[in-house]
Structures are given as structure tokens and as C-alpha cells.
Amino acid sequence: MFRVLRYLFVLCLAAVLVVLALANRPLVTLHALPQEAEEFLGFTYAVDLPLFVVIFGAMGAGLVIGLVWEWLRESRYRSAARGNARKAAKLDREVQKLRGASPETKDEVLALIEDRT
Structure with a gap:
């Protein structure tokens, strides 16, 4: 249409x-x-x-x-968007790195919560 x-x-x-x-x-x-x-x-x-x-x-x-x-x-908005995208990618990599950490390095509180479930 x-x-x-x-x-x-x-x-x-x-x-x-x-x-x-x-x-x-x-x-x-x-x-x-x-x-x-x-x-x-x-x-x-x-x-x-x-x-x-x-x-x-x-x-x-x-x-x-x-x-x-x-x-x-609008160049300043594009520049800010690129900076935010870089920041988001960096934080995403950090989250993936922390999720893949070995059990020995886990936080004690998280270990207690996971043991309950």
C-alpha cells in the first residue's frame, strides 16, 4: 500500500x-x-x-x-552516540568477562545465593 x-x-x-x-x-x-x-x-x-x-x-x-x-x-550528537556505544561495548565485555570467571573468584554473597538454589 x-x-x-x-x-x-x-x-x-x-x-x-x-x-x-x-x-x-x-x-x-x-x-x-x-x-x-x-x-x-x-x-x-x-x-x-x-x-x-x-x-x-x-x-x-x-x-x-x-x-x-x-x-x-548534529556532529556533536553523533560524537556522543559513538562515545556511548564504545562505553556500552566496554561494559558488555566486562560483564562477559565477569560471567566467565572461575568459581574460586566469585563473590561470597553470590556463592551463598547460588548454593540455596
Whole structure:
């Protein structure tokens, strides 16, 4: 059921993007710098692209920037999780080591409890 809904959503999204691209086919000129800065620096770079390429490129750049921002912001949580996982593994090894200890080294209280049962 969810697979069908997912495919339906992707199909609708693709249709919307195709319609958006077809509606925004005229060429636009993108300049690297504002006109005053280009004149001052003597550096001019401009490219003519269809408007939908500019729109999709801006959306893609926003997604990438957002993903990188979140990855950097959550690095402390990932670091804490790794530290907790190391600590848990160390404690698990210690528990396994103590469970495998010989009967001579058992705690006296534990030995008394085990003798009752």
C-alpha cells in the first residue's frame, strides 16, 4: 500500500516539475557579479540558461546547503552516540568477562545465593 502511495507521489511530483520546466523555458542571463562590480573590476561573466534550470539549480543548491548545515550541526550528537556505544561495548565485555570467571573468584554473597538454589 505504501509503495503504491510512494510511486503515486513521485509521479505527481515529476508531473509538476515537467509542467514547471515547460512553463519556464525562456532564456535568462545570469551574471556572476552585479553590473557596477563588473565595471569596476573589469571582470564580466554571464551565461544564458533556461529559467527552469536556474530554478532547479537553486532548489538543488538549497538542499545541498541544508544537508551540509544539518550534518555539521548534529556532529556533536553523533560524537556522543559513538562515545556511548564504545562505553556500552566496554561494559558488555566486562560483564562477559565477569560471567566467565572461575568459581574460586566469585563473590561470597553470590556463592551463598547460588548454593540455596
